[in-house]
Amino acid sequence: MTTALLVPASSAGSVDDAVGGLTGLSGALARFIAWIGEPGVFVATVLETVVPPIPSEVTLPLAGFIAAQGGMSLVLALVAATLGSVVGALALYGVGRAFGEERAVTWMAKVPFVDREEVQHAVDWFHRHGGASVFVGRLLPGVRSLVSVPAGTTRMPLVRFVLLTAAGSLLWNGLLVGGGYALGSQFERVEQYAGYVDYLFVAVVAVVLVLFVRSRVQRARRRGGSLEDAL
Template sequence: MESLGAPGVGLLVALENVFPPIPSEVVLPLAGFTASQGRLGLIPVIAWATAGSLVGALILYGLGRLVGHDRAERVLDRLPLVDVEDLDKAENWFRRYGGKAVFFGRLAPVVRSLISIPAGTERMPVTRFCLLTTLGSLLWNTTFVLLGYGLGTQWERVSRYADWFTWAVIAVIVLLLVRFVVSRLRRSRARRS
């Protein structure tokens, strides 16, 4: 981080958006700690981290836009336990909550990356997507950088608490997925009966 400076923070955050196993919950507090030591500027770290978030989000947005509705429908039609009607429901949900989903999605682990794909598939205007992504990412990045800055040498504590939050979000997603699969299996059995 010291050798690449604030642009290196941006690069790591961009990679984190595309490859979620690189946790921003570790990168950002470490960047904040490094800034507290005077080796990086606090404002440049936040600015580069937010720029990195936007770049990573735009890559996934572009992927979603490239795939589009028709291809997504064809893929979903081949998957077990999935009705193509679900795509229409998801599209309607995204049309209704799209802006909020993009903004608040930036504040939730795992969702931070994934929310860009439906935004692209649904062809959310890129200017609006960029604005909401920037604002949500700025809030997330500033919070974690300032926590690292404030905690100083104990910056690693942020990661511990962030891990709990991440696992809670993952648990909710898994529970929703299990509920979805069970309801599909029941519906499938009911149709056969």
């Protein structure tokens, strides 16, 4: 497997320049990915999923940038990121399944930088929208990781959970890794504009949810049910 350790000198210099411009937790993860390669992408994505404050919006575009410089395989980077998302989601699914909703919410609220309100919001959102929220939730900030907890507490079928998580994660990770790859030498713009990606996805998901709720309401009316039954 090709890693960042095998990057040609000129490419390695470009990678070092980009990594050197990042500070704090983002910079630490960036240097970790640049050093280890695809396995680093996997580890960073697992951590991002289990500890929500870790920013995939920075680390995954960096993986794409390193791939563009020849430091790793673009396809393997995307596979590693998606596998990491699934593994991290399974860990949170296991927490929910093992402890139940109330204890799982309490436990997750003790994770640094995670508020109980955020966890409860993800739980409520799952209960409102059901299994589809596992796929859509991977595209939403604040729900992306935590939606796995109520999926576990309700004992959602594991195969369905994995498939929906993998599909949503592949879409999200593909956008970020592909964005870093496309930017190439313009990587410094990633950190500047990464925040706008969340807003874009919120808008897209809002439209999807409106159409979803509309279809549920129409189905309930055809069956003679109430609006509450539809939702």
